Amino acid sequence: MGSKQSNKIFDFKLLSRVLSFVRPYKLIFFVSIFFSISLGLLSVARPIIIEYTVDNFIIGKNPEMLLKYTLIMIGLLFLESIFQFLFVYVANWIGQSVIKDIREGLYRKILSFRLKYFDNTPIGALVTRSVSDIETIAEIFSQGVLVVFSDLFKIAIILVWMFSNNVSLSLITLAVFPILIWATKYFQRAMKSAFEDERTAISRLNTFVQEHISGMKIVQIFNREEAELDNFKEVNATFRKATIKAIWHFSIFLPVIEIMSAISIGAMVWYGGLNILLGGEVTLGMMMAFILLINMLFRPVRHLADRINVIQRGIIASNRVFKILDTDERVHSNGTLKLERVQGNVKFENINFSYVEGEPVLRDINFEIEAGKTLALVGATGSGKSSIINLLLRFYNIDSGSVFLDGKDITRYDVQSLRSHLALVLQDVFLFSDSIYKNIVLDKDISIARVEEASNAIGLEGFIEQLPGGYNYNVRERGIMLSAGQRQLIAFLRAYVCNPSVLILDEATSSVDVQTESLIQQAINKLTEGRTSIVIAHRLATIQNADKILVMDQGRIVESGTHDDLLVKKGYYSKLFELQFSS
16 A cells, blocks of 8 residues: 555545455345344434433323333333344354455465465465455454444434434533544544554564474474574564554543543533523433433444444455455466377477576576477576476466477466376475375376276385375375375376376485385386476486486586487586496
């Protein structure tokens, strides 16, 4: 939000955008408005009936009518309670329905982002937007807009009745309102600033906790417990300070309203009492009604301040959520072609690419892989090997040049259709907290029989059958119940059941333990058989049989050829080979 907007108590543009999500539930929304209007009428009816009862049946000494009107008041109280229940239920139902839709839209948007967005955005901040901020938006409906409408309607009815019965008494009662309105505007601006600080602080807190729990192994192995606790205390104290700042403003505002209410009642009782003593038009019943209505008038005003706080929190939270919904971080593509069959011929032509503008990581990359062949990429860390894979998978947009699959630019293909024919096995395998079977199929329509058949084909059936529950074994968060080598085997099986046309192995054998190395090699041989394969490896022993090896250095291809050809050249590759096998 700009500086101009930041001075406003409300950003009505944002509020109207939030309210636009009510459209699918407009019938229920109008029902809730009906309940709010009914509540306003029922609550004001009681003081009016009390006035009539006091003046006509208590002073007039009519016990039969007194009983009758007392029962009417009790009946209205019960009816008001029923309407209160219905209003609260419907308002919360609308709020939860709206945030369900917003959360689904937000998550759909996050799923569409290219990896560059996640490189620059803390995961904890996204968690805050998806959970905490959206829950705050729900309160706009359950405790904000609908309740404010009900309170404003109630205030309007009270004022109309007051002025229609006694203008002088009404003016005396409302004499403090200009001060109250000024105080309200002042405190709302102060509280808006405090709420913005509070949402920023909770985002930092969530980010810190998520990041450090994920990296707990590093924290403990380097004895960082005390240092990280001190850092957490600092972040937590910032959140506490921001929250207390908001509470402090609000805690001052409530007593101001109570003082104004007391002054209003005192002034009304003084003026009304004198009027009665002097034989004026004010009656005892009218004074009792005014006292009740003043309390009812200031109660909505007091609640109104609270409701405005709720709406402000919701608007600030919605601004943070809408910033993500409005972010254009997708892989730009107008491709509509659907891939039915893929031969697997891959070509990179004049590719230049950078993650950060002005800092190129790939320079003038040109190569081609024939269908069914194996290409190996070697080079030092940071030479650009993984970047080539990222561009083929369309995780990032290319600065210049073209990537072709079967003779057509991959930007012409639908992204999901393209990726459905590619499979990637990474060095750091990510497994979800679920069964081995679910981690293999990833909710695709692949039967357990097909998974077992694939497991037998690449020689992994023995490894899985040893585990308690076999394919139903829950690997827990990030696959913590399995070793690095076992997680790697799951990743190979996951790739194999997809039957990809192009297989990509990104350092997929670097973290393999001795016991599973033979299984991994057997799986690789089966996976690469008859399909185009791109292998990134530091261990040159695993790529000696590749049809072509590209040697990369500082974002450029410096050598190209087979293993034997590159050894004969006595260049960069030959030196790497000698270093690894000198012993």
